[in-house]
Amino acid sequence: MRRGLLITLEGPEGCGKSTHSRRLARWLKGRGFSVVLTREPGGTPLGRKLRSILLDQESLGLTPWMELLLYEASRAALVSGVILPALKAGKVVVVDRFQDSTWVYQGWAGGVDLEGVERLGRAACQGLEPHLTILLDLPVSRGLSRVARPNRMERKPVAFHRKVRQGYGVLARRHRRIRVIRTEAPVGEVQEKIRQVVERVLKINRE
Ligand code: TMP
Numbered sequence: 001m002r003r004g005l006l007i008t009l010e011g012p013e014g015c016g017k018s019t020h021s022r023r024l025a026r027w028l029k030g031r032g033f034s035v036v037l038t039r040e041p042g043g044t045p046l047g048r049k050l051r052s053i054l055l056d057q058e059s060l061g062l063t064p065w066m067e068l069l070l071y072e073a074s075r076a077a078l079v080s081g082v083i084l085p086a087l088k089a090g091k092v093v094v095v096d097r098f099q100d101s102t103w104v105y106q107g108w109a110g111g112v113d114l115e116g117v118e119r120l121g122r123a124a125c126q127g128l129e130p131h132l133t134i135l136l137d138l139p140v141s142r143g144l145s146r147v148a149r150p151n152r153m154e155r156k157p158v159a160f161h162r163k164v165r166q167g168y169g170v171l172a173r174r175h176r177r178i179r180v181i182r183t184e185a186p187v188g189e190v191q192e193k194i195r196q197v198v199e200r201v202l203k204i205n206r207e
Pocket residue numbers: 013040041055071096097098099101102103105106153154
C-alpha cells in the first residue's frame with residue numbers, strides 16, 4: 001500500500017475501544033499491512049506524562065480549558081512524532097482516541113467554546129483528519145458499569161458522560177468518515193463489523 005491510512009476509534013467510557021483497537025491492529029498485521037497502534041493520550045513520552053497528570057492527579061484543579069491545552073499538547077507530539085512519519089511510510093495507523101475525543105469531552109460536554117477547540121485541534125493535528133473513525137456506542141450506564149477502577153475523567157458525574165455520548169452523536173451526523181457500531185453484542189461480533197467497515201475503506205484507499 002503506497003498511501004497511509006489513519007483509522008481512529010472513539011466512544012464513551014467502557015465502550016471497548018482498547019480491546020477492539022488491539023484486535024483490529026492484529027488482524028491488519030495478519031493481512032500483511034504495516035501497522036502502527038497507538039493511543040491518546042499516551043503514545044509518546046510526553047503523552048505518557050500528560051496522561052498521568054490528566055487521569056491520575058485529582059488535586060491540580062484542572063478545568064476543561066486546561067485539559068484542552070494538555071490533550072492538544074499530547075496530540076501535537078503524537079501527530080508530528082508518530083502519525084505523520086508512519087503515514088508517509090505508507091503504514092496503517094490505528095489510534096485509540098483522537099481529536100473527536102477533545103471536541104466531545106472538553107468542548108461539547110466540558111463547555112469550552114467549540115470553535116476554539118476546533119481551531120486548536122487543527123493546529124495540533126497540522127490539518128490531518130482520520131480517513132475513518134469507528135465510533136463504538138453503548139448506553140452510558142452500561143459503559144460505566146464496565147469500568148473497574150475509574151480514573152479522574154471516568155469519575156465525572158453521569159450527566160457529563162451522557163453529554164459525551166450525545167456529542168459523539170452530533171459528530172457522527174456531521175462527518176461522513178464516522179461509522180457508528182453498537183458495542184453491546186459479543187466482542188467477536190462487534191470486531192467482525194469493524195473489520196467489514198475497515199475492509200471497504202482499505203479497498204477505496206487502494207483504488
Ligand atoms: P481512555 O483512552 O483510557 O479511555 O482514557 C482517556 C480518558 O481521557 C477518557 O476519559 C477520555 C479522556 N480524553 C479527553 O477528555 N479528551 C481527549 O482529547 C482525549 C484523547 C481523551
